Amino acid sequence: MTAQLRAGVGFDTHRLAAGRRLVLGGVEIEESEAGLAGHSDADVLTHAVIDALLGAAGLGDIGQHFPDTDERWRDADSLGLLRAVREKLTDAGYAPANIDATVVCEEPKLDPFRDEMRARLAEAAGVDASMVNVKFTTGERIGFVGRGEGIAALAIATLDR
Helix, strand or coil: CCCCEEEEEEEEEEEEEECCCCEECCEECCCCCEEECCCCCCCHHHHHHHHHHHHHHCCCCHHHHCCCCCHHHCCCCHHHHHHHHHHHHHHCCCEEEEEEEEEECCCCCCHHHHHHHHHHHHHHHCCCHHHEEEEEECCCCCHHHHCCCEEEEEEEEEEEC
C-alpha cells in the first residue's frame, strides 16, 4: 500500500473582548489586556489547526463537531477539542504528518510563546513538536486585525493514511 497524503486548510478569527483571557495554541498570554470572544476559549490558533486537520481528512469542520449552540462546548479547552479530533483522525485511519500555522495580530508580541505553543499543539495532535510550526505576523495596521479589534489564524495540515 502506498502512502496517501492529504492536505487541509483552516482559518479562524475572533474579536478581542475585555474581561476574557487570551489563549493561543493552548498557552495563556497574560500580557494581553483583552482576550478573544467566543463560545469556547476562543483559541483561534488551535481552531485553525483543528479545521485544517478535519479538512484534510474530509471530516467537515469544527462547527459541525463542536457547535457553539451546544452548551457542552461553552468555555471548552480547545486543546481538548484537538485531542478529540486526533481520535477522529485515528478512527478514520489518518495520522498528522505536518502542521504549519500563522497567527495574525498586532499585539501582544507572541514570539516568546512560540516553543510552548508548538509543544502544546504537538502533544494534543499526537505528533513530535518538530512536525508543528507556528509563525506570527501583523495586519500592518490594516483591517480588523490591524486596528487591534481581533486576531486571525491560518493553518495547513498534511495527513498520512
